[in-house]
Amino acid sequence: MKQQLVFKALADGTRRDILRVLRSGSKSAGELSEEFSITKASLSHHLALLLSAELVRRERRGQQLIYSLNSSVAEEVMAILFGLFSHKEDS
Amino acid sequence: MKQQLVFKALADGTRRDILRVLRSGSKSAGELSEEFSITKASLSHHLALLLSAELVRRERRGQQLIYSLNSSVAEEVMAILFGLFSHKEDS
DNA sequence: TAGATATTTAGACTATTATCTAAATATCTA
DNA sequence: TAGATATTTAGATAATAGTCTAAATATCTA
Numbered sequence: 001m002k003q004q005l006v007f008k009a010l011a012d013g014t015r016r017d018i019l020r021v022l023r024s025g026s027k028s029a030g031e032l033s034e035e036f037s038i039t040k041a042s043l044s045h046h047l048a049l050l051l052s053a054e055l056v057r058r059e060r061r062g063q064q065l066i067y068s069l070n071s072s073v074a075e076e077v078m079a080i081l082f083g084l085f086s087h088k089e090d091s
Numbered sequence: 092m093k094q095q096l097v098f099k100a101l102a103d104g105t106r107r108d109i110l111r112v113l114r115s116g117s118k119s120a121g122e123l124s125e126e127f128s129i130t131k132a133s134l135s136h137h138l139a140l141l142l143s144a145e146l147v148r149r150e151r152r153g154q155q156l157i158y159s160l161n162s163s164v165a166e167e168v169m170a171i172l173f174g175l176f177s178h179k180e181d182s
Numbered sequence: 183t184a185g186a187t188a189t190t191t192a193g194a195c196t197a198t199t200a201t202c203t204a205a206a207t208a209t210c211t212a
Numbered sequence: 213t214a215g216a217t218a219t220t221t222a223g224a225t226a227a228t229a230g231t232c233t234a235a236a237t238a239t240c241t242a
Contacts, residue, residue, distance in 0.1 A: 004104055011102035012200080013095055019175045029219055042201050044220050063209045063218045074176030078169050084110045085165030103230080120189055133231050135190050140229095154188045154239045184242090191236065199228070206221065212214090 001054060001076050009053035010077075014038065015046050019055065019069065026068035028061075092145060092167050100144035101168075105129065106137050110146065110160065117159035119152075 009015055014036065021027065021035050029047065033040045047067060050056045055074075056067050100106055105127065112118065112126050120138065124131045138158060141147045148161050 003107075007098075007102045007107070008199095011098045014200085016094075016098070016175060023175070023177065024179045030217095033219095038200085039202065040219070041203080041221085045200075048220085060209085065219065069176060069178065071176045071178070074172050078172055081165050081169055081172075084107060084114070085160060085162045086114065087160065087162070088115045099229090105230085121187095124189095129230085130232060131189070132191080132233080136230075139190085151239085154186095156189065185240105186242100187238100187240080189236105189238080192234085193232105195230105195232080197228100197230080200226090202223105202225080204222085204224105206219105208217100208219080210215105210217080212216100 001073060003080060005049075005053040006055065006073065006077055009049050009055055012046065012049075015050055018043075018046060018050060018067075022056065022067060022069045026066050028064040028066050030064065032067065092164060094171060096140075096144040097146065097164065097168055100140050100146055103137065103140075106141055109134075109137060109141060109158075113147065113158060113160045117157050119155040119157050121155065123158065 017036070018032065021032060029040065029044060032047075033043050036043055047056065047058075050067075051058055053073070054070055057070050059066050059068075108127070109123065112123060120131065120135060123138075124134050127134055138147065138149075141158075142149055145161055145164050147158050150157050150159075
């Protein structure tokens with residue numbers, strides 16, 4: 001996991017919102033775009049960043065590209081946060 | 092806690108490094124600056140962002156300003172990540 | 183209180199990022 | 213295969229962010 005990519009990806013509110021929307025189930029790019037007031041092109045840009053951070057997965061279903069959460073990376077992020085904030089002598 | 096401030100603060104590698112350095116104990120701005128190759132002014136800028144996100148605390152000791160971790164915010168961040176990545180029907 | 187030390191603030195510059203429109207690519211179906 | 217649909221990519225633009233130097237502020241001490 002590339003730490004810098006993950007934290008940059010999480011830094012944007014729209015991208016965090018995308019993750020929240022995907023909590024209720026996988027969605028195509030088009031379905032996702034209905035939830036946001038930005039253009040499909042901008043949304044695609046955000047999805048590309050989430051993908052490169054491996055926070056979401058993508059698979060093609062016919063003409064559609066379906067996006068879904070990749071929860072395993074969340075666990076890694078939390079492990080890093082534990083590392084950032086736990087005092088050294090504590091553990 | 093202001094989510095946007097926290098995630099923006101964590102998005103920069105230097106700031107994450109500052110948090111890591113502070114794991115081994117509180118440090119003054121000057122002591123911190125010895126660990127980094129940027130100017131004191133730039134470091135001060137990063138510390139201001141970490142402060143505004145409440146990821147660190149600051150107290151004055153004479154001429155020095157001492158910075159230390161604020162671990163409780165880390166727990167909040169992790170709770171948010173759980174929220175972002177856990178599937179809705181799971182819980 | 184004057185000078186030294188510690189740190190921040192102000193202002194400028196450059197790089198990165200979020201957004202848009204227009205064009206390109208991929209897939210399906212008649 | 214032509215046209216329609218779904219999505220991404222390219223290129224441009226405006227806002228944001230990281231860094232620097234120089235100046236300002238706060239505290240200590242002789």
